[in-house]
Amino acid sequence: MTAIHCHNVSRAFDDVVALRDFDLEVPVGTIVSLVGPSGSGKTTALRVIAGFDMPDAGTVVIGDRTVVGPGVNIAPEQRRVGMVFQDYALFPHMTVTGNVGYGVDNGQRAERVREVLDLVGLAEMADRMPHELSGGEQQRVALARALAPEPHVVLLDEPFSNLDAPQREKMRRDVRIILKNAGATAVFVTHDQSEALVVGDIVAVMREGRVVQTGPPHVVYAAPSSPWVASFLGDSVLIEGVASTGQVETFLGVFPHRGREEGPVDVMIRPEWIHPYPDDGGDAFVVDREFYGHDQMLLIELPGGQRVQSRIGPRPLLDPGDRVNLGVDEFVVFGK
Amino acid sequence: MTVQAPIEGHNDPLGAEEMATTARRPRARRPPWWLWAAPVLILIPVLVPVAALFLRVLGATESAWATLFSIRTAELLVRSSLLVVLVTTTSLIVGVAASWILVRSNLRWKSVWGVLVAMPLVIPSYVIALSYLAASGPRGLIADLTGVGLPVASGLGGAWVALTLSTYPYVFLITAAALRRIDPSLEEAAAGLGAHTWRAFRTVALPQLRPSMGAAALLVGLYTLSDFGAVSLMRFDAFTRVIYAQYSGRLDRTPAAVLSVVLILIALALIFGEERTRGRSAYYTQRPSRPLQPRTLRPGARAGAITFLGVIVILGVVVPVSVLVAWVVRGASLGMAVSVDWGAVGGSLVASALAAVVASAAAIPIAVLAVRYTNRATRWLERSVYVTFSLPHITVALAVVFFSVNFLEPLYQSLALLVVVYAAIFLAQATGSARAALLQVNPNLEEAARSLGKGPLAALRDVTVPLIWKGLLAGGALVFLTTMKELPVTLILRPTGFSTLAVRVWSAADELFYARAAASALVLLLVAAVPMYFLVIRNREYVS
Numbered sequence: 001m002t003a004i005h006c007h008n009v010s011r012a013f014d015d016v017v018a019l020r021d022f023d024l025e026v027p028v029g030t031i032v033s034l035v036g037p038s039g040s041g042k043t044t045a046l047r048v049i050a051g052f053d054m055p056d057a058g059t060v061v062i063g064d065r066t067v068v069g070p071g072v073n074i075a076p077e078q079r080r081v082g083m084v085f086q087d088y089a090l091f092p093h094m095t096v097t098g099n100v101g102y103g104v105d106n107g108q109r110a111e112r113v114r115e116v117l118d119l120v121g122l123a124e125m126a127d128r129m130p131h132e133l134s135g136g137e138q139q140r141v142a143l144a145r146a147l148a149p150e151p152h153v154v155l156l157d158e159p160f161s162n163l164d165a166p167q168r169e170k171m172r173r174d175v176r177i178i179l180k181n182a183g184a185t186a187v188f189v190t191h192d193q194s195e196a197l198v199v200g201d202i203v204a205v206m207r208e209g210r211v212v213q214t215g216p217p218h219v220v221y222a223a224p225s226s227p228w229v230a231s232f233l234g235d236s237v238l239i240e241g242v243a244s245t246g247q248v249e250t251f252l253g254v255f256p257h258r259g260r261e262e263g264p265v266d267v268m269i270r271p272e273w274i275h276p277y278p279d280d281g282g283d284a285f286v287v288d289r290e291f292y293g294h295d296q297m298l299l300i301e302l303p304g305g306q307r308v309q310s311r312i313g314p315r316p317l318l319d320p321g322d323r324v325n326l327g328v329d330e331f332v333v334f335g336k
Numbered sequence: 337m338t339v340q341a342p343i344e345g346h347n348d349p350l351g352a353e354e355m356a357t358t359a360r361r362p363r364a365r366r367p368p369w370w371l372w373a374a375p376v377l378i379l380i381p382v383l384v385p386v387a388a389l390f391l392r393v394l395g396a397t398e399s400a401w402a403t404l405f406s407i408r409t410a411e412l413l414v415r416s417s418l419l420v421v422l423v424t425t426t427s428l429i430v431g432v433a434a435s436w437i438l439v440r441s442n443l444r445w446k447s448v449w450g451v452l453v454a455m456p457l458v459i460p461s462y463v464i465a466l467s468y469l470a471a472s473g474p475r476g477l478i479a480d481l482t483g484v485g486l487p488v489a490s491g492l493g494g495a496w497v498a499l500t501l502s503t504y505p506y507v508f509l510i511t512a513a514a515l516r517r518i519d520p521s522l523e524e525a526a527a528g529l530g531a532h533t534w535r536a537f538r539t540v541a542l543p544q545l546r547p548s549m550g551a552a553a554l555l556v557g558l559y560t561l562s563d564f565g566a567v568s569l570m571r572f573d574a575f576t577r578v579i580y581a582q583y584s585g586r587l588d589r590t591p592a593a594v595l596s597v598v599l600i601l602i603a604l605a606l607i608f609g610e611e612r613t614r615g616r617s618a619y620y621t622q623r624p625s626r627p628l629q630p631r632t633l634r635p636g637a638r639a640g641a642i643t644f645l646g647v648i649v650i651l652g653v654v655v656p657v658s659v660l661v662a663w664v665v666r667g668a669s670l671g672m673a674v675s676v677d678w679g680a681v682g683g684s685l686v687a688s689a690l691a692a693v694v695a696s697a698a699a700i701p702i703a704v705l706a707v708r709y710t711n712r713a714t715r716w717l718e719r720s721v722y723v724t725f726s727l728p729h730i731t732v733a734l735a736v737v738f739f740s741v742n743f744l745e746p747l748y749q750s751l752a753l754l755v756v757v758y759a760a761i762f763l764a765q766a767t768g769s770a771r772a773a774l775l776q777v778n779p780n781l782e783e784a785a786r787s788l789g790k791g792p793l794a795a796l797r798d799v800t801v802p803l804i805w806k807g808l809l810a811g812g813a814l815v816f817l818t819t820m821k822e823l824p825v826t827l828i829l830r831p832t833g834f835s836t837l838a839v840r841v842w843s844a845a846d847e848l849f850y851a852r853a854a855a856s857a858l859v860l861l862l863v864a865a866v867p868m869y870f871l872v873i874r875n876r877e878y879v880s
Contacts, residue, residue, distance in 0.1 A: 050783070050787055051786075051787075052783050052786070075786075075791070076783070076786040076787055077786050077787070077788075077789050077790055077791050078789075079787075080789070081787055082787060082788075083783065083784060083787040085780045085783075085784060087778065087780060089778055089780035089781050089783070089784040090784075091781060091784070091785075091798075091799055092781075092803070093802050093803060102785065102788050102790075102798070103787075103788025103789050103790070145784070145788065146787070146788075148788075149788060149789055
């Protein structure tokens with residue numbers, strides 16, 4: 001079942017195109033991370049779904065109702081879409097209870113507020129004013145407020161960008177758990193690829209106003225649809241190769257090839273797919289090492305002078321100058 | 337400094353500065369139609385009659401054109417322009433000097449001085465005129481006390497003094513606000529290069545003050561051009577006085593209409609002229625990075641500064657108030673009836689309170705349209721609000737009379753029409769305040785309310801209005817104060833039998849019953865002082 005379906009949505013501001021033929025499907029009960037560099041139209045997409053912005057063309061269906069399309073334009077308040085803003089946008093003149101209960105009908109208000117505050121773990125903060133809360137607590141209140149009226153879908157616009165780094169990691173875990181416990185469908189906008197991979201059940205990568213790839217985090221990471229997606233989602237080593245039937249030749253060696261590409265191709269390899277095996281007689285050597293504690297990133301030079309990155313665990317510790325042989329686990333081939 | 341609040345509606349009468357800064361991200365949704373209802377309902381009863389006035393004059397007979405091209409009109413033009421130039425010049429000098437002393441020097445008791453220097457804001461120009469008339473002349477207070485009869489302070493000189501004292505506080509407030517925004521390091525740099533105090537002021541501060549001085553000059557010029565009370569008591573035949581005489585004294589009202597149109601055209605020329613000479617970039621919005629380091633005055637300069645401030649406070653506040661008190665005492669001792677007219681007090685309070693409520697209520701949708709839905713149409717709405725504010729009040733009153741007599745007979749001389757006209761001409765003050773407050777409100781709050789299932793009206797009621805409440809109150813207080821002081825519209829549009837303090841003061845003074853006029857004027861000051869005090873107090877907590 002689809003909770004949101006955006007089809008061919010376009011939106012331009014004066015001469016800047018924010019969305020062009022934007023397509024997105026959000027299955028019920030999933031969290032979709034909408035990720036892209038700044039200016040790729042993520043926030044505009046959210047605002048169009050929420051009803052704060054009107055597309056120039058295209059349709060948006062929420063549940064089984066078309067909310068925007070030819071001749072249709074449902075007001076934001078009738079869309080049952082919960083919104084969590086980047087700056088939280090808590091009503092400063094209302095208590096936590098007032099904020100969370102604002103969108104709930106009178107009859108069930110008290111009960112529902114208690115329920116949702118329990119869900120986000122803020123039951124004892126019910127009588128505080130927003131300015132008396134920490135950033136993370138405000139974030140939870142904003143989430144509780146959006147969940148309280150039981151919306152079809154919750155939209156989160158860069159929700160962690162106002163938090164400092166340690167809090168951000170905790171909050172993205174918590175928010176995911178809260179959304180999952182609530183059984184909510186959510187679209188989560190971020191420009192941070194690691195945040196997108198951690199939080200989303202599905203990652204939709206945006207570039208220049210359209211979605212260029214959609215899939216589970218491990219799939220889009222390991223099988224990106226283009227070199228651009230590959231490097232946007234993480235570190236990548238991009239090298240040239242020549243494909244012929246059954247194999248690809250590169251300076252790192254000859255790999256088996258099952259694709260149809262022939263002739264010159266790009267080959268993408270994640271640094272963690274490249275393994276250095278210490279060998280005094282190896283023909284490659286370590287140029288530089290960045291040590292991160294949980295792993296290390298090595299810069300390795302090949303006999304031809306080409307350099308590649310390799311990410312390995314903390315041991316064995318390799319030093320600059322150490323000679324190695326390289327092995328490659330996985331690779332992705334892109335036709336030119 | 338504690339006297340910043342009253343300028344909210346004044347410092348930029350045309351709103352041009354704010355218009356230039358509203359280039360926000362476009363909000364695609366159209367404003368709900370009902371947001372337009374209140375502003376249109378309030379502005380139409382003023383703007384349509386003004387337009388009708390122009391049509392009437394265009395279609396008028398040859399006698400109208402004869403009026404227009406008579407020597408008399410030329411004389412009026414010269415007299416009014418002379419007064420505008422004189423008052424604007426002295427007002428700028430006094431206001432800028434006072435603001436520099438009170439913002440940039442190390443004088444003690446600056447906040448007390450600030451309140452005193454701004455005080456003439458609550459004193460209507462005709463009350464200042466009345467006090468100077470009642471003090472001078474063979475029947476005046478000074479002659480009475482000393483036996484030496486001074487010449488009567490009327491005519492051009494009297495109008496000049498009275499209007500300078502009424503208008504310099506606006507210059508003071510506007511330029512003080514601008515001075516506070518100037519980055520102190522500029523002046524310090526000048527000082528570091530060896531410039532002494534005067535040179536630093538002249539070469540660094542003054543050029544930066546130019547845009548705000550331009551805005552202040554426009555405000556003072558329009559005020560002088562539109563002033564009716566002071567010039568008529570001073571018997572100086574400026575446009576407004578002659579228009580009123582033509583209106584009330586003759587059956588043929590065409591000359592009054594023709595002169596009104598000329599006066600409106602002059603006012604519009606002033607507004608658009610000032611707009612064109614001002615580069616948008618001249619407005620700096622930068623906030624100083626650190627507090628200003630006050631300049632130490634040398635003993636001689638300090639004495640001069642204190643004398644200067646003392647003299648303007650004596651002339652602008654002490655003289656008017658003590659003359660009024662003295663006349664009330666004198667009148668009572670001579671057995672004259674100086675009792676307070678409670679009907680007029682009630683009339684003033686009711687009319688001003690209604691105007692304040694209506695204007696503040698209409699300011700809400702206007703502020704929302706201007707801030708949240710900035711587009712061509714809403715910019716025009718804002719513009720017409722400020723132009724309405726700048727129209728000479730007597731011409732608005734006449735236009736409304738002519739129109740309502742012909743087309744809206746039942747509304748002619750009704751309290752409802754009077755209140756709507758008040759609200760329309762002072763709408764800019766309420767709007768300025770509401771707009772400033774709304775700019776502080778995060779637009780996501782309203783969107784959050786919408787996404788929680790509330791319609792635009794409910795979001796406005798539950799979120800926007802509670803958050804701009806203080807701004808609305810301040811704007812309302814300002815409208816209350818200005819309505820209380822307003823004279824020509826009240827004189828011309830008030831219902832039969834309806835009186836206000838302003839009308840009592842003016843008519844008693846016009847008939848030279850100074851004791852009676854002084855009693856009403858004192859009550860007027862007491863009642864007007866309340867909103868002023870409120871504004872000052874509110875501002876103090878705003879700052880801290």
